[in-house]
Amino acid sequence: MIHRRLLELAGAVPGAIIALAACGTVISALHVGFAFTLAVVISALIRGEGDVVPAFLLLAILTVARGAAIWGRELLAARIGASVRIRLRARLLDRLAAVPAAERDSGATATTVIDGVEGLDPYYTRYLPQLLVVLVMPALIVALVWAQAPAAGVALAVTVAVAVCAPRVWDARLLRNGRARWERFTRLSSDYVEALQQIPLLRAFGAADRTAVRFVAQAHELRSSTMRQLRLSLVETGLSALAMHLGTVLAALAVLAAVTTGSADTTSAVVVLMLAGECFRPVQDLGTNWHAGYLGLTAVDGLDHLLSTPRVSAGNHDRPASHGTVEVTEVSYRYPGARTGVTDLSLRIDAGETVAVIGPSGSGKSTLARLLERDIDPDQGNIRVGGTDLRDYVPEARCRSIVVVPQDPVLFAWTVRDNLRLYRPDATGIDIERAARAVLVHDVVEALPDGYDTVLAENGEQLSGGQRQRLAIARALLSPAPVLVLDEVTSALDTDTERGVVDGLATHTSGRTVAIIAHRETACSHASRWIALREGRIAETGDGAPAGHVVTMPESL
Ligand SMILES: Nc1ncnc2c1ncn2[C@@H]1O[C@H](COP(=O)(O)OP(=O)(O)OP(=O)(O)O)[C@@H](O)[C@H]1O
Numbered sequence: 001m002i003h004r005r006l007l008e009l010a011g012a013v014p015g016a017i018i019a020l021a022a023c024g025t026v027i028s029a030l031h032v033g034f035a036f037t038l039a040v041v042i043s044a045l046i047r048g049e050g051d052v053v054p055a056f057l058l059l060a061i062l063t064v065a066r067g068a069a070i071w072g073r074e075l076l077a078a079r080i081g082a083s084v085r086i087r088l089r090a091r092l093l094d095r096l097a098a099v100p101a102a103e104r105d106s107g108a109t110a111t112t113v114i115d116g117v118e119g120l121d122p123y124y125t126r127y128l129p130q131l132l133v134v135l136v137m138p139a140l141i142v143a144l145v146w147a148q149a150p151a152a153g154v155a156l157a158v159t160v161a162v163a164v165c166a167p168r169v170w171d172a173r174l175l176r177n178g179r180a181r182w183e184r185f186t187r188l189s190s191d192y193v194e195a196l197q198q199i200p201l202l203r204a205f206g207a208a209d210r211t212a213v214r215f216v217a218q219a220h221e222l223r224s225s226t227m228r229q230l231r232l233s234l235v236e237t238g239l240s241a242l243a244m245h246l247g248t249v250l251a252a253l254a255v256l257a258a259v260t261t262g263s264a265d266t267t268s269a270v271v272v273l274m275l276a277g278e279c280f281r282p283v284q285d286l287g288t289n290w291h292a293g294y295l296g297l298t299a300v301d302g303l304d305h306l307l308s309t310p311r312v313s314a315g316n317h318d319r320p321a322s323h324g325t326v327e328v329t330e331v332s333y334r335y336p337g338a339r340t341g342v343t344d345l346s347l348r349i350d351a352g353e354t355v356a357v358i359g360p361s362g363s364g365k366s367t368l369a370r371l372l373e374r375d376i377d378p379d380q381g382n383i384r385v386g387g388t389d390l391r392d393y394v395p396e397a398r399c400r401s402i403v404v405v406p407q408d409p410v411l412f413a414w415t416v417r418d419n420l421r422l423y424r425p426d427a428t429g430i431d432i433e434r435a436a437r438a439v440l441v442h443d444v445v446e447a448l449p450d451g452y453d454t455v456l457a458e459n460g461e462q463l464s465g466g467q468r469q470r471l472a473i474a475r476a477l478l479s480p481a482p483v484l485v486l487d488e489v490t491s492a493l494d495t496d497t498e499r500g501v502v503d504g505l506a507t508h509t510s511g512r513t514v515a516i517i518a519h520r521e522t523a524c525s526h527a528s529r530w531i532a533l534r535e536g537r538i539a540e541t542g543d544g545a546p547a548g549h550v551v552t553m554p555e556s557l
Pocket residue numbers: 102103335336338340341359360361362363364365366367368
């Protein structure tokens with residue numbers, strides 16, 4: 001089956017597929033040459049005439065040549081397969097960067113990027129080249145057989161056509177079922193990754209058994225749909241095999257009849273018997289390669305979905321902002337398929353200002369942070385940092401202009417030092433320690449087995465939520481960006497530690513623009529102005545730090 005979308009996805013591989021098909025044709029031709037020579041040798045031995053030594057020599061040469069051709073094809077297939085996978089994965093990862101963080105499903109994505117792409121390899125490097133071999137070789141062999149015994153040629157031609165075409169009747173159904181199976185497989189992988197990450201939580205709430213039962217049901221469904229596929233596939237393979245055996249038998253009967261009537265000799269009979277088997281070899285290989293490449297076909301939806309994510313447009317402004325003015329002008333954003341987001345937001349934060357952004361849960365504060373980070377782009381309006389539209393920056397310059405610390409920051413399984421250096425790789429030990437001290441995390445790091453050289457577990461799992469938050473703030477402090485956006489970054493701290501961190505921040509961010517998104521009065525104590533959001537709009541603004549009742553009970557605004 002030729003899948004147009006899959007051909008498009010692979011990009012520039014037609015040349016490679018033709019090269020592999022040429023190798024396959026040479027191998028098949030060597031098989032035919034071998035069979036033909038062997039038939040001549042057998043016939044000579046039966047008749048007891050002629051010198052068979054040169055023919056044996058030829059058989060040896062053909063065997064070596066066939067081995068070399070198979071080796072060459074395998075080498076080429078491995079190279080082409082690797083290059084297709086690398087190219088496709090690069091495209092997928094490029095698009096993955098455009099998927100907003102909240103919409104990334106790590107389990108499903110990993111399955112598509114790893115298993116899906118892996119499954120495509122045999123489709124491109126085995127199935128498609130073999131399809132071309134099937135178009136050429138059986139027809140040539142039928143012609144050779146026809147020359148020896150026309151009736152045998154007809155029998156082979158008809159049965160080859162049946163063996164190739166009959167399974168195509170089931171292709172559409174096989175593909176449809178395959179896609180459903182792939183969806184189940186992706187769902188299971190995704191749920192499995194999620195459950196694996198949350199095992200302690202599931203256990204703590206006694207949900208481990210319930211989850212296991214759900215997995216068993218999902219696995220059972222996957223098994224059933226796989227078995228349905230296999231059954232269908234077996235019928236298809238069985239029919240094809242039946243046609244092939246029938247073809248060989250009919251060709252043999254036809255040539256024997258010809259020998260009996262005197263219209264063919266013994267040599268022709270042996271040649272036809274040997275070639276009949278070779279005629280079906282490419283068709284048989286096609287069937288095997290179809291099953292190997294079939295997984296790729298079923299993964300096409302997942303691949304397509306990721307690849308159809310619009311690419312993040314980037315401008316060519318490669319100089320970071322020289323000042324920290326932030327201008328949000330008539331910005332609206334709606335989450336896909338939802339009616340929520342932010343509406344008609346306009347605000348200006350002057351360079352060096354510290355502004356508190358407050359509002360009840362769901363009022364749009366984090367959405368504003370995500371817009372400032374360019375995790376999402378406004379549907380309308382624009383955001384300028386340092387006088388330049390965020391969309392005009394090249395990514396590196398944008399990251400050196402504005403840094404957003406999210407509510408749940410990511411730490412990498414690197415050393416603490418390398419994590420802190422993320423935005424400023426040339427930060428010295430003194431710079432790092434100063435930033436860590438500013439947000440009261442230096443002592444925490446010193447208490448780790450290797451201090452700043454301690455390698456963190458995945459996402460810093462050996463640290464508390466508050467310690468992770470403070471490391472993320474220290475990392476942002478080290479960045480050269482003139483604008484910092486802190487989205488509830490002290491939410492996991494006790495009030496005293498929060499006060500210390502906020503004071504440290506105020507000292508170490510002087511001259512920089514800071515937007516503090518918070519639910520607590522302490523976090524906003526150094527703000528020179530506040531902006532309250534409600535239902536995605538600016539509801540009220542005020543000078544100085546927001547009073548406690550405004551921060552904690554903004555619904556009453
Ligand atoms: N990925 C998403 N898809 C659809 N809707 C979303 C998504 N993220 C947020 N929303 C919705 O957008 C609105 C604004 O959410 P946002 O996270 O910005 O609020 P918030 O003020 O930061 O809330 P909180 O203080 O609880 O963090 C909410 O109604 C929320 O349900």
